Structure formats: C-alpha cells, structure tokens
Amino acid sequence: MTSASLARPAERPRKPPRSLLGPAGIAAFLLITYWAVSSEFGIGLDLGAIVKDLDRGQVILADVLRPDFGFFERTIPAMLETIQMAIIATAIGCGIALPAAFLASRVTAPNAFVLRVDRGVLNVIRALPDLLYAMIFVAALSIGPLAGIMALILFNLGVIAKLLSETIDGVDTGPIEAARAAGAARVQTIRTAVYPQVLPNYVAFSLYVLELNIRASTVLGLVGAGGIGRLLNLQIGFGNYDNVGFIILELFLLVFAIELLSISLRRRLV
Amino acid sequence: MTASVIPLPRRPEAPSRTKRNLTVLATLALLVWALLSVDAELDRLVDLPARLASMFDRMFLPPDWDYFGTAAAAMVASIQMAWIGTLIGAVISLPLGFFGARNVSSGPVSNMVRLFLNAVRAFPELVLAVVVFVPIAGLGPVAGTLAIGVHSVGTLGKLTAEAVEGIDPGPVEAARATGARPLQVQRWGVIPQVLPEVVAFWLYRFEINLRAAAVLGIVGAGGIGQILSNTLEYRRFDKAGMAILIIIVATILIDYISGTVRRRIIEGSGARRIQGDVLEQPELVEVPASPLSERGRAMARVDTDVG
Amino acid sequence: MIDFKNASVTYPGGVHALRDLTLQIPDGEMVVIVGLSGAGKSTLIRAINGLVPLTGGDVTVDGKSVAKARGGELRRIRSRIGMIFQTFNLVKRTTVLNNVLMGRLHATPTWRSLVGRYRPGDVEIAMRALERVGIVEKAYVRAANLSGGQQQRVGIARALAQEPKIILADEPVASLDPPTSHMVMRDLQRINRELGITTIVNLHFLDLAKVYGDRIIGMRDGQLVYDGSGAQADENVFRDIYGRSLTADDVLEAAATR
Numbered sequence: 077m078t079s080a081s082l083a084r085p086a087e088r089p090r091k092p093p094r095s096l097l098g099p100a101g102i103a104a105f106l107l108i109t110y111w112a113v114s115s116e117f118g119i120g121l122d123l124g125a126i127v128k129d130l131d132r133g134q135v136i137l138a139d140v141l142r143p144d145f146g147f148f149e150r151t152i153p154a155m156l157e158t159i160q161m162a163i164i165a166t167a168i169g170c171g172i173a174l175p176a177a178f179l180a181s182r183v184t185a186p187n188a189f190v191l192r193v194d195r196g197v198l199n200v201i202r203a204l205p206d207l208l209y210a211m212i213f214v215a216a217l218s219i220g221p222l223a224g225i226m227a228l229i230l231f232n233l234g235v236i237a238k239l240l241s242e243t244i245d246g247v248d249t250g251p252i253e254a255a256r257a258a259g260a261a262r263v264q265t266i267r268t269a270v271y272p273q274v275l276p277n278y279v280a281f282s283l284y285v286l287e288l289n290i291r292a293s294t295v296l297g298l299v300g301a302g303g304i305g306r307l308l309n310l311q312i313g314f315g316n317y318d319n320v321g322f323i324i325l326e327l328f329l330l331v332f333a334i335e336l337l338s339i340s341l342r343r344r345l346v
Numbered sequence: 347m348t349a350s351v352i353p354l355p356r357r358p359e360a361p362s363r364t365k366r367n368l369t370v371l372a373t374l375a376l377l378v379w380a381l382l383s384v385d386a387e388l389d390r391l392v393d394l395p396a397r398l399a400s401m402f403d404r405m406f407l408p409p410d411w412d413y414f415g416t417a418a419a420a421m422v423a424s425i426q427m428a429w430i431g432t433l434i435g436a437v438i439s440l441p442l443g444f445f446g447a448r449n450v451s452s453g454p455v456s457n458m459v460r461l462f463l464n465a466v467r468a469f470p471e472l473v474l475a476v477v478v479f480v481p482i483a484g485l486g487p488v489a490g491t492l493a494i495g496v497h498s499v500g501t502l503g504k505l506t507a508e509a510v511e512g513i514d515p516g517p518v519e520a521a522r523a524t525g526a527r528p529l530q531v532q533r534w535g536v537i538p539q540v541l542p543e544v545v546a547f548w549l550y551r552f553e554i555n556l557r558a559a560a561v562l563g564i565v566g567a568g569g570i571g572q573i574l575s576n577t578l579e580y581r582r583f584d585k586a587g588m589a590i591l592i593i594i595v596a597t598i599l600i601d602y603i604s605g606t607v608r609r610r611i612i613e614g615s616g617a618r619r620i621q622g623d624v625l626e627q628p629e630l631v632e633v634p635a636s637p638l639s640e641r642g643r644a645m646a647r648v649d650t651d652v653g
Numbered sequence: 654m655i656d657f658k659n660a661s662v663t664y665p666g667g668v669h670a671l672r673d674l675t676l677q678i679p680d681g682e683m684v685v686i687v688g689l690s691g692a693g694k695s696t697l698i699r700a701i702n703g704l705v706p707l708t709g710g711d712v713t714v715d716g717k718s719v720a721k722a723r724g725g726e727l728r729r730i731r732s733r734i735g736m737i738f739q740t741f742n743l744v745k746r747t748t749v750l751n752n753v754l755m756g757r758l759h760a761t762p763t764w765r766s767l768v769g770r771y772r773p774g775d776v777e778i779a780m781r782a783l784e785r786v787g788i789v790e791k792a793y794v795r796a797a798n799l800s801g802g803q804q805q806r807v808g809i810a811r812a813l814a815q816e817p818k819i820i821l822a823d824e825p826v827a828s829l830d831p832p833t834s835h836m837v838m839r840d841l842q843r844i845n846r847e848l849g850i851t852t853i854v855n856l857h858f859l860d861l862a863k864v865y866g867d868r869i870i871g872m873r874d875g876q877l878v879y880d881g882s883g884a885q886a887d888e889n890v891f892r893d894i895y896g897r898s899l900t901a902d903d904v905l906e907a908a909a910t911r
Contacts, residue, residue: 109433112426119426119487119568126483126492133482140477160380167377203597207472207561208574208590215578216397222386226394250742251755254808257702258815259732259759261725264766268755272747295472299564299575302386312476320477328468344369355790357780 139317140324147319151307151326157221158303159330161296162289165225169232170282176233177240183252184244184266198237206231206292210301221302228292232285239281240274247273276342283338287331294327405587417573417589421596424559424569427491431559432552434491435498440544442499443506450510450518450536460507467500471558475567487568494555494562505547506540513539546608553604560593654679654715655701655819655851661709662696662875670696672875673710680818683845684853685866685883689895693875694855698821701853702734703727714819732759735812735850737841739824741804745797749788749807752796753779756814775814782813786840802833809840820844822854826861831905834858838865858905859891 112118178184180198185191209230213223251269260268297305304323311319381388445451446459469477475493483489513536521535563571570589577586655678662671670693678684686694699705700712700719707720714730722730735756743752757775758766765771771779783789786806791799796807805825812820822841826834838854842865845852856862862869862883869886871879871894879886879894892898 108429112429119423119430119491121430121488121491126488129482133478136481137478157384160384163376163380164384199598200594203594203601204590205557205561207564207571208593211564211574211578212401215581215583216401217390217394220386221384222388222390225384225386248742248745250738250740251744253704254736254738254742254811255755255758257704257731257734257736257821258756258811259728259730260755260766261728261758261763263763264758264761267766267769268751268758269744272744272751275746291470294470295561298472298476308473317477324469324473341369344365355784355787357784357789358792361793 136317140321142318143321143325144316144318145322147322148326151304151323154304154307155326155330158290158293158305161221161225161228161293161303162286165228165232165289166282166286168225169229170236170278170285172229173233173236173240174278176237177244178266178270180237180241181244183247183249184270186262195241198234198241201230202234202238207295207299210296211299214300219300219302224293224296224301224303227296227301228289231292232289235285235288236278236281240278243274243277244270280338280342283334283341287334287338290327290331290334294324401583404583405590408584409587409591410582410584411588413585413588414592417570417585417592420563420570420573420589421560421592423487424563424571425556425596425600427487427494427559427562427569428552428555431491431494432498432548432555434495435502435551435555436548438495438499439502439506442503443544444510444532444536446503446507447510449513449515450532456507459503463500463503463507465500466496467504469497469500471497471562472565472567475562476565480565480567485566485568490559490562490567490569493567494558497558498551498555502547502551506544509540509543509547510536542611545611549604549608549611553601556597556600560597655853656713657697657700657710658712659710660700660707660712660720662693662700662705663708669875670705671700671707674875674877676870676877676880678851678853680851681845681849682851683842683865683867684851684870685862685868686853686855686870686872687857687859687862687891687894688872690857692872694872695823696875697872698736698823698853698855701819701821702731702736728759732815733818735815735817735820737805737808737812737820737822737825739827741801741808741828743796743804743807743811746795748793749783749796749799749810750776750779750792752807753782753810753814756782756811759815778816779810779814782810783807785813785844786810801829802836805829805833805837806840809837809844813844817850819851819853822852824855824857827857834861834905841865858903859899860904860906862886 113121115122176194176198179186179190179194182191185194206227209227210224213226217223217226247270251273252265255265255269293303294305294308297303297307298309300306304327308320308323311317311323442459442463446456446463448456451459471490471493474496475489478496479489479492483492517539518531518535521531526534559569559571561571561574563569563573564575566572570593573589574586577583577589655676657674657676660671660674661669663669674697686697688694696705700707701714703719703722711721712719714734717726717730719727719730744755751769754771754775757771757778761771761775780789780792783792786809788803788806788810791803791807796804799807805828808825820841825841826837829837838861841852841854844850854865856866863886864883866883866886869879869881869883870877871886871890873894873896879890881890888899891903895903
C-alpha cells in the first residue's frame with residue numbers, strides 16, 4: 077500500500093553491526109589453525125594419511141584392551157613404590173604448602189612484599205610441567221623414586237598453595253577482626269580464626285593431590301623417576317601390550333579406590 | 347559471691363577424640379611405612395642442594411643463547427600441537443557432551459557416552475602417544491597432537507555434559523512450547539546458554555594442553571620435550587636452560603592471553619555469575635564439590651598431565 | 654579511663670569519620686553511642702582498641718596511648734578490651750569453647766595456640782564466661798549450630814574470657830529480633846553492674862539506648878553532638894542527633910511490629 081496518510085510506524089531499528097571482534101576473531105582463529113596445521117609452517121597434519129594408517133595402531137590397541145591379569149603379581153612391588161612415592165610427596169608437599177598458602181593470600185600475608193615474592197615463586201613453579209621436574213631431578217639425583225618424589229613435592233606445592241591461598245582469600249574475615257581485637261598475635265590469629273575455616277578444604281585438596289600423584293606415576297616412570305611407570309615403560313619397550321593394558325586398568329582401579337576413600341574421609345571431617 | 351540459688355547447668359563433657367586421634371595415627375603410620383620402606387636412598391638428598399645449585403648455574407648463568415632459535419622453533423611446534431589438539435578435542439567433544447547430558451539425551455545413551463568419556467580420560471596423553479599414536483602416525487608432532495586431541499575429548503566432553511546439565515530449563519521448555527523440532531530446541535534453547543561456558547573450557551584446556559605438549563617430545567611425539575630430554579640426557583645444561591626459559595615465558599604469556607580472552611567471553615555473554623567468577627581468573631579454582639565430579643578438577647589449571 | 658584528645662580519622666577515600674573528637678569515659682560507665690549509620694560510631698569504638706588507626710590526635714586507655722602503640726604493646730592494650738560484633742564474628746566451623754578460648758590467646762604462648770592445647774586455667778576461665786552468659790551446655794557444639802542470640806552470647810563470653818576492663822559492643826543487637834535484643838542488652842548491663850566493666854555500646858534504636866544507656870553520646874558526621882544522661886535524652890535530642898525527624902525504623906518495638 078502506498079497510502080501516506082497512515083500514521084507512520086516507528087522506524088525499525090537497524091540490525092546492530094557485529095562487533096569487530098567477531099569477524100576479526102574468526103579470521104585470526106582460521107589463520108592460526110591454518111598456520112598450525114600446514115606442513116610448511118606447522119606440524120603437517122594430514123588426516124587422510126592417518127585414517128589410512130589407522131590399522132597400524134589397531135593391533136596394539138586390541139592388546140591393550142585385552143589386559144593380561146596374570147601380570148598382577150609382577151606389578152605389586154612397582155605399585156607399592158608408586159603408592160609410597162605418592163604418600164611421601166603428598167605429606168611433604170602439603171606440609172610446605174600450608175605456610176606458603178598463608179603467605180600467598182591477601183588475607184593472611186604479613187605484607188605486600190612477602191605476598192608478591194611468594195606468589196611469584198609459586199607461579200614459576202606452576203609454569204613447568206611435573207615431568208620436567210622429574211627430568212631435572214633425575215639429572216641431579218640419577219634414576220630412582222627419589223627423583224620422582226622430589227618432582228611430585230614441587231608439583232604438589234604449586235597445586236595446593238594455589239588452591240588453598242584462594243580459599244583463604246575467601247574466608248569470613250569477621251573472626252580475624254575478633255582475634256585481633258582480643259589481642260592475638262598474627263600467628264595465633266591465623267591458627268584460630270583462619271585455619272579452622274579452611275581445614276576441610278585443605279584436607280580435600282590434599283586427597284585430590286594424592287590421587288593426582290598416583291596418576292602421574294605412569295608418566296614419571298617414563299623418564300626414570302620410579303614407580304609403576306618404570307614397569308610400564310619396560311613393557312612398552314618389550315611390546316607386551318596386554319601387560320600395558322593391565323597396568324593401566326590397575327591404576328584406574330587404584331585411583332577409583334582412593335576417590336572412594338577420600339569421600340568417606342571428607343564426610344567424617346566436614 | 348555467695349553460692350547462687352539456681353544451680354548452674356552442668357558443664358558438658360568433652361566429646362571423645364578417640365576416632366579423630368585414630369585417624370591421625372593411621373595417617374602417620376602410613377607415612378612412616380612409606381618413608382621406611384621406599385627404596386629411595388634418602389641419603390642422596392644431602393648433596394642435592396649443591397647439585398641443583400651447580401645445575402642452575404650451568405643452565406641459566408648464562409643459558410646458551412645460540413640455541414634460542416632451535417628451542418623457540420620447537421616451542422612453537424608445541425604450541426601448534428596444543429592448538430590443534432584442543433581443536434580436535436573441542437569439535438568431537440561438543441556433540442558427545444550433548445549426548446552425555448541427562449537432561450537433553452536419554453538415560454541409556456548418556457550413560458554409555460559418559461562411560462566412554464571416562465575411559466578415554468583414564469589414558470594420559472603420554473600413554474596414548476606411546477601406545478596408540480606413535481605407531482599410527484610415526485614419531486613427530488602429529489602423534490602428540492592426536493594424543494592431546496583424544497585425551498581432550500574425554501575431559502571436554504565431561505565438562506560440556508555437565509554444563510548442559512546445569513542449564514536453566516525454562517528456555518528449553520519455551521522453545522518446545524513453540525513447536526520447535528528437537529534440533530531447533532538444542533540450537534536456540536540450549537546452545538546459547540552453554541556456549542560461552544564451553545568456549546571458556548576450550549581455552550582453559552588449551553592452557554593445560556600446552557603443558558602436555560611441552561613434554562610429549564620425551565616419548566618422541568613432537569615439540570620442545572624432545573629437546574629437553576636430549577639435552578638433559580647428554581648433560582648439555584646450558585641448552586636445557588634455554589629451553590626451560592622459553593617454556594616458562596611462553597607458558598606464562600599464553601596463559602595471560604588465553605585468560606584475557608576467556609574473561610571477555612564470559613563477561614560479554616553475561617553468563618551465570620558464579621561460573622563467570624570461576625573462569626574470570628584463570629587461577630581461581632573451584633573446590634571440587636564431590637571428588638567424583640571432574641568439573642571442579644578440570645578447572646584446576648594445575649592439572650597438567652591428567653584431566 | 655578512656656580519653657580522646659582531638660582524635661580524628663580520615664579514611665583513604667577522604668571520608669572524615671571522626672573530626673577532632675574530645676571525650677572522656679571514666680571507669681565503670683555504661684555508655685551508649687547513637688547516631689545514623691556513617692556518623693562515625695563504629696570508627697569511634699574501633700579507635701579505642703586501635704583496630705582503626707587515628708590520623709590525628711590521640712586516644713589513651715588508662716594513660717597509655719593507643720595511637721602510638723605498636724606490636725606487642727598494642728596487643729597488651731587490646732587484651733584488656735573485649736569486643737562484641739554485630740555479626741558475632743565467630744568461627745562457625747569450630748566449637749563454642751574454641752571460640753571463647755580466642756579470648757585467652759593474649760595469655761597463651763604461641764606454640765600452645767598452634768597445637769591447640771590451652772592451659773587448664775584458661776579453659777576454666779572460658780567455661781566460667783560461658784556460665785555467666787548461660788550457655789555452658791553448648792560448649793562442645795559447633796558455633797554454626799547455634800541461633801543468632803546464642804551466637805551473640807558466645808561473642809560476649811569470648812569478650813569476658815579476656816577478663817577485660819572495658820567491653821566495646823558494635824551494634825550488638827542489629828542482627829537479632831526484639832526479645833533476643835533485650836536479653837543481650839540485659840546481659841551487657843549485668844556485666845557492667847556486677848563486674849564493673851566499662852561498657853560502650855553502639856546502638857541504632859533509640860528506645861534501647863534510653864533504657865540501657867546510663868550515659869548517651871550522640872554522633873553526627875564524625876562529631877560529638879550530644880553527651881548526657883539517658884533520662885535527659887528526649888525526642889528533641891534524638892531529632893538533633895539524627896538531623897531529621899524520627900521514623901518508626903529508629904525504634905526497636907515499632908520496627909519489630911511492622
């Protein structure tokens with residue numbers, strides 16, 4: 077209709093232009109992906125060739141998925157070593173992490189300088205993968221579980237101090253004021269007004285880290301840092317993939333058992 | 347004061363601490379057992395500080411700057427591995443996440459998918475690389491990339507499923523009420539709700555994968571790990587020091603960039619606040635509500651080699 | 654004896670919470686401080702135990718300067734001043750007894766507090782404090798499991814466990830319902846009368862202030878605008894303190910019935 081006499085409806089708004097980030101973001105994404113995939117600049121990923129070669133892996137995978145339960149007895153010493161390493165590293169790592177976390181939280185650090193130094197150290201510790209620590213300690217201590225334990229301690233320290241200091245950042249500060257008003261010294265304030273608030277979290281984090289340590293044992297052994305990973309490495313070398321499958325299954329069950337244990341322990345504590 | 351006429355209520359007895367003490371004792375006993383029985387030659391710790399100091403000295407004072415180009419190129423390969431691996435994980439895990447979510451999928455299907463995701467997650471990248479992908483793709487970064495990709499499917503799929511289960515059911519019901527077909531319901535009722543969160547998970551996973559990509563070279567699966575393992579084995583500590591420096595700088599830099607983008611995504615979307623807070627600061631980690639919930643854990647950036 | 658000499662507090666944002674305040678509170682008084690929120694009541698109370706540092710002037714407690722005290726000296730001054738808070742400030746995850754024992758920290762060596770082994774004498778003092786506020790049967794209950802009124806009594810017991818000369822109470826009943834409010838105020842009054850502890854209470858509600866305050870101090874905009882007995886403080890005085898006419902929100906009973 078052309079009737080101009082009708083009241084003009086309110087003008088429809090124009091579709092807002094897409095934010096610049098949209099097209100630019102997509103272009104950047106595609107560019108990075110092309111760069112990374114290309115054989116010229118990147119890793120040279122050719123999915124066609126991989127699909128063609130899939131059967132090369134099939135045999136191995138089939139063996140892994142058919143674990144040899146008869147291998148159990150021979151895994152016991154290595155498994156015990158893994159558990160021992162995990163327990164020691166968790167205890168020491170978590171022990172060091174407790175004061176480190178109090179120094180890394182705005183709520184409990186004595187001053188900004190200590191806070192910054194502590195956080196900086198922890199950030200650097202966390203920037204490196206646990207396996208790299210294992211390699212360094214193997215180089216310094218030679219092959220064996222001691223190198224693995226030391227690597228795990230550093231790893232645990234980084235994890236727990238971070239998680240715990242953030243929990244401390246979030247505590248109720250009322251009791252802290254109350255303790256200060258009662259004339260408590262700093263350490264006493266932390267012990268009585270802060271520590272009880274974060275204790276359940278601390279226990280939970282420690283159990284979590286225990287589990288991570290047991291999982292990490294597969295890979296620590298690859299660089300000679302002891303535990304079940306050493307046996308795993310050996311079996312891979314021999315091509316005994318049914319044994320490899322069994323070790324993986326065993327670890328899976330162990331981790332699951334620890335999860336169940338940690339649930340019951342935490343129920344009791346919280 | 348004279349004795350009060352009204353007798354005071356009796357003081358309660360202190361509750362028994364036996365149970366608590368037993369728990370503490372058992373824990374200590376476990377630790378002592380581990381310390382006594384581990385075959386670790388603890389006496390070697392005595393000269394550890396001196397050895398570490400001398401290694402530090404040889405690594406960083408100064409590092410081998412001539413080696414910068416080689417190490418940096420290897421680090422770039424690690425970054426590329428992490429990027430593509432994360433992408434593979436993202437693309438495959440997205441549909442799996444939907445099928446694994448109980449509220450949009452059916453019970454048996456979601457259970458099957460969950461089981462599959464759990465099984466995939468049980469294999470660390472390194473094991474996947476050694477056992478599956480080096481045989482298929484040969485030595486080199488492709489094997490590492492695929493290992494990262496497959497492991498990421500497990501972790502991202504689980505997170506996506508949990509994000510989908512956490513959506514507000516209102517919009518889904520509204521979309522259904524308009525007569526939309528099931529796929530349309532997903533597209534307009536579910537995806538807008540979970541996408542920002544899921545994309546943030548992807549970026550987050552990229553940061554974790556970067557750490558994995560830095561060590562996969564140890565088993566010949568590409569990236570800077572190969573250099574690390576070679577130089578440390580042949581005790582070329584100045585070269586190893588260069589590589590370690592590059593890893594630290596690159597990791598911290600990429601964490602920073604990725605963290606900034608994540609914060610933008612979450613803020614821009616107005617996603618649920620609590621989740622936003624968690625993702626806002628890359629370092630902020632959700633306390634796992636239940637140890638069996640992997641979500642809180644995958645949030646932990648610390649989770650470097652296992653998801 | 655608490656002595657404010659030209660005390661001023663200016664917060665970093667530029668807010669003047671106390672302006673050149675001069676005030677004396679002799680031992681054993683029950684003083685109620687009234688004023689709008691933001692008038693400087695909380696700052697005044699926290700200046701007495703140094704939780705808020707002065708930016709000018711001085712406060713002395715029994716002749717000792719709070720403003721100049723640092724470290725152990727400041728902690729010694731604080732140990733003789735108990736404090737009660739609006740939000741109770743209890744550690745909710747631990748027992749009532751442990752909360753009250755916080756009041757004994759000043760007399761406990763650091764290593765003892767680290768391992769959580771208080772001296773039997775200190776535990777006895779804490780138990781007596783709980784008996785005085787009538788809640789001893791809850792000693793081993795977690796603070797989180799107590800009602801608001803009970804939690805505030807634990808807060809009072811914690812202050813009493815310090816065996817203080819002075820008790821400061823910052824809006825102690827603002828989170829409580831009217832009957833419980835009266836109970837808590839009566840507890841404070843009893844403590845003041847029976848133990849002779851100087852008691853200084855911030856209150857918003859005028860009726861409570863009139864009933865329990867032997868002396869009322871009115872604060873407005875960081876300054877002292879009224880200082881007199883509770884009996885003399887009529888509606889005009891309060892209107893003056895508040896700088897506006899009174900509303901039902903300013904009276905506990907009226908606020909409660911709405």
